[in-house]
Amino acid sequence: xxxxxxxxxxxxxxxxxWDFGALKTATPTYWSWVALLATFVMIxxxxxxxxxxxxxVVMGMRDDxxxxxxxxxxxxxxxxxxxxxxxYASVHLFGAEQFKPLSRxxxxxxxxxxxxxxxxxxSDMEMPWRAVNMLLSxxxxxxxVYTGSAASLYMVLCFIDLWVLITGFGGHKLAHNMTLIAxxxxxxxxxxxxxxLAMNKSRELWHTAVMVPIFLTSAxxxxxxxLIIFAYVVQAVTDIEFKPSMFRSLSTLLATxxxxxxxLLLVEVLHIFWPTSSAPGHAVRMAEFVTGRYAWSFLxxxxxxxxxxxxxxxxxxxxxxxxxxxxxxxxxxxxxxxxYTLMSMGFAITPLGLRAPFYxxxxxxxxxxxxxxxFGLLVVTLAVKVMPIEVPEHEDEHEPALDVGxxxxxxxxxxxxxxxxxxxxxxxxxxxxx
Amino acid sequence: MAGSCSRIADRLLRGRSKWLLLPAIIAFAAVSMLAxxxxxxxxxxxxxxxxxxxxxxxxxxxxxxxxxxxRFEGHSVTLxxxxxxxxxxxxxxxxxxxxxxxxxxxxxxxGNLIDIRGDIAQVCFRCxxxxxxxxxxxxxxxxxxxxxSAGCHDPHAPGSMYADALLPFSGSGFQxxxxxEREAFTPFASPPSPPPAETPTWFSIFAAxxxxxxxxxxxxxxxxxxxx
Numbered sequence: 001x002x003x004x005x006x007x008x009x010x011x012x013x014x015x016x017x018w019d020f021g022a023l024k025t026a027t028p029t030y031w032s033w034v035a036l037l038a039t040f041v042m043i044x045x046x047x048x049x050x051x052x053x054x055x056x057v058v059m060g061m062r063d064d065x066x067x068x069x070x071x072x073x074x075x076x077x078x079x080x081x082x083x084x085x086x087x088y089a090s091v092h093l094f095g096a097e098q099f100k101p102l103s104r105x106x107x108x109x110x111x112x113x114x115x116x117x118x119x120x121x122x123s124d125m126e127m128p129w130r131a132v133n134m135l136l137s138x139x140x141x142x143x144x145v146y147t148g149s150a151a152s153l154y155m156v157l158c159f160i161d162l163w164v165l166i167t168g169f170g171g172h173k174l175a176h177n178m179t180l181i182a183x184x185x186x187x188x189x190x191x192x193x194x195x196x197l198a199m200n201k202s203r204e205l206w207h208t209a210v211m212v213p214i215f216l217t218s219a220x221x222x223x224x225x226x227l228i229i230f231a232y233v234v235q236a237v238t239d240i241e242f243k244p245s246m247f248r249s250l251s252t253l254l255a256t257x258x259x260x261x262x263x264l265l266l267v268e269v270l271h272i273f274w275p276t277s278s279a280p281g282h283a284v285r286m287a288e289f290v291t292g293r294y295a296w297s298f299l300x301x302x303x304x305x306x307x308x309x310x311x312x313x314x315x316x317x318x319x320x321x322x323x324x325x326x327x328x329x330x331x332x333x334x335x336x337x338x339x340y341t342l343m344s345m346g347f348a349i350t351p352l353g354l355r356a357p358f359y360x361x362x363x364x365x366x367x368x369x370x371x372x373x374x375f376g377l378l379v380v381t382l383a384v385k386v387m388p389i390e391v392p393e394h395e396d397e398h399e400p401a402l403d404v405g406x407x408x409x410x411x412x413x414x415x416x417x418x419x420x421x422x423x424x425x426x427x428x429x430x431x432x433x434x
Numbered sequence: 435m436a437g438s439c440s441r442i443a444d445r446l447l448r449g450r451s452k453w454l455l456l457p458a459i460i461a462f463a464a465v466s467m468l469a470x471x472x473x474x475x476x477x478x479x480x481x482x483x484x485x486x487x488x489x490x491x492x493x494x495x496x497x498x499x500x501x502x503x504x505r506f507e508g509h510s511v512t513l514x515x516x517x518x519x520x521x522x523x524x525x526x527x528x529x530x531x532x533x534x535x536x537x538x539x540x541x542x543x544x545g546n547l548i549d550i551r552g553d554i555a556q557v558c559f560r561c562x563x564x565x566x567x568x569x570x571x572x573x574x575x576x577x578x579x580x581x582x583s584a585g586c587h588d589p590h591a592p593g594s595m596y597a598d599a600l601l602p603f604s605g606s607g608f609q610x611x612x613x614x615e616r617e618a619f620t621p622f623a624s625p626p627s628p629p630p631a632e633t634p635t636w637f638s639i640f641a642a643x644x645x646x647x648x649x650x651x652x653x654x655x656x657x658x659x660x661x662x
Contacts, residue, residue, distance in 0.1 A: 027658075028658060029658040032651055032655045032658060033655060036648055036655065039644055039647050039648045039651060040644075040648060042644060043640070043644040043645070043648075046637055046640045046641065047637065049637075050634050050636075050637040053634075054632065054634055057629070057631065057632045058631060058632055058633060058634065058637075059631060060631050062629070063628065064628065354573055357628060362631035362633065363631075363633050363638075364631070364633060364637065365631075367641055
């Protein structure tokens with residue numbers, strides 16, 4: 001796809017060609033989808049207003065369930081964002097060129113998901129300006145200070161990364177250096193998010209050191225799974241095409257991370273129930289999730305998780321899109337159950353040993369969560385249409401696949417290439433299928 | 435030394451002596467228990483009266499007599515914790531009816547009286563309403579029949595616990611100022627239900643209209659897909 005004449009409706013802003021003309025040619029189906037999302041965003045805004053004006057009484061959270069749906073979603077969105085970084089780092093740090101066509105999409109996905117997670121926290125504060133207090137008078141013993149600041153930092157990093165990728169500013173060298181910043185930042189983010197749970201001494205099932213590795217593997221696996229789904233959806237509704245080899249590589253990576261994730265989970269369960277190791281509090285609490293009131297949320301994690309792995313484990317069928325998509329959907333759903341379970345593990349039985357009433361999100365709470373999700377989908381829907389998300393083919397031509405050793409060297413020679421990208425007008429991304 | 439000990443043990447276990455071993459152990463255990471048991475229930479080893487069922491000395495109901503049986507000369511009750519209820523008799527009268535009228539009656543929140551052998555948890559409810567709800571739900575007290583006397587707490591010193599649940603005024607009460615024997619973790623019943631979530635009326639209407647609109651858009655999307 002070589003440089004072509006600028007399309008009508010293309011506006012250059014901050015070095016990016018925004019193809020607003022594509023919106024004018026969008027199909028009614030596209031606009032129906034946008035209107036649907038916008039409706040849910042409005043409902044979510046109304047829910048936020050209800051929470052803002054009436055206070056916590058409109059939410060389902062009470063003393064026993066101090067954190068609710070927003071926290072489940074926070075963990076889930078933060079986890080899902082890991083997929084973007086895996087792809088991004090694979091390309092720019094480890095030279096995995098097969099993932100390159102997906103890099104912009106991956107970083108966009110990561111940034112948006114972290115934004116949704118942050119919106120969850122801010123909405124839970126009732127008074128959004130309370131977020132400033134975290135900066136003015138942070139409590140250094142509260143893990144939320146670290147995960148909240150890490151999420152903010154990581155979101156900004158993702159959007160800067162996206163800008164660097166699209167504009168080509170700084171070439172591969174800057175992209176590589178950005179990865180060197182973003183990778184530790186992502187590990188820090190996921191670690192501190194796990195610390196929010198693991199550092200609670202009084203919540204026995206949260207208080208485990210293996211929480212951090214489980215969090216990292218769950219995040220990576222679900223993130224990659226969502227990226228596969230996202231890529232297939234983008235491929236279906238636009239003219240952007242991804243190579244089957246890319247999906248196969250992603251699926252192999254997904255299966256590998258998935259089994260590590262499931263292994264860690266089983267180790268934790270075994271550790272809790274092993275006769276000579278189990279602490280009574282742990283075993284009784286965990287029994288709630290295996291045979292008790294919360295079994296419906298924990299058992300699907302194992303069933304869906306192992307089913308997804310079984311689908312991808314077979315090499316002869318791993319390349320099939322249906323298999324990849326089914327396994328990815330199963331795992332993304334499994335991780336949502338896992339996040340819900342994880343939250344409930346701290347609240348199902350209170351630190352005093354009382355069985356807490358079953359937490360059910362209120363209507364306001366649920367619609368607020370739906371509104372936040374719809375906001376993310378709306379932004380992505382518009383971004384895929386308007387922003388140059390497709391990686392131009394000529395980038396691949398100028399940059400042959402590198403092995404790991406080569407990719408780690410500064411590539412100053414790529415700067416002119418980056419300049420070409422920067423100077424290139426909006427490429428015919430071909431988003432007109434809708 | 436160790437060798438000689440083991441030889442003695444072998445000899446004891448091989449010979450007839452082994453048949454004497456078991457009775458000897460039982461006898462030793464019985465003597466040990468007698469040595470540590472209190473003089474009688476209700477009185478500590480020091481002789482201090484810890485707990486004695488009120489009704490044994492103060493018969494309740496018909497035939498109540500001022501004379502105390504068993505050569506008791508009466509005793510004073512020291513309030514601990516509940517001493518904040520008032521000075522002297524005023525503290526007693528917070529819960530007890532006037533002893534000159536009906537000493538076996540306790541006062542309820544609504545002013546009615548309840549027999550001292552009845553559901554006296556209702557008396558505790560006057561001040562400890564939240565804890566009473568937990569007690570009624572079984573979350574607090576593990577479904578013991580009463581909060582005090584026959585339950586766990588000494589009504590005059592609620593920080594003191596009875597070692598075991600006692601039958602109502604069975605006369606075998608024994609009170610210790612320790613928590614009950616430590617038990618393995620067992621989750622109890624649920625605490626009182628939290629207040630339900632409220633949904634503002636304006637938001638219900640707003641959300642309903644929005645959801646109907648969203649439903650219409652879904653239908654439109656589905657039709658558009660069919661046409662395609």
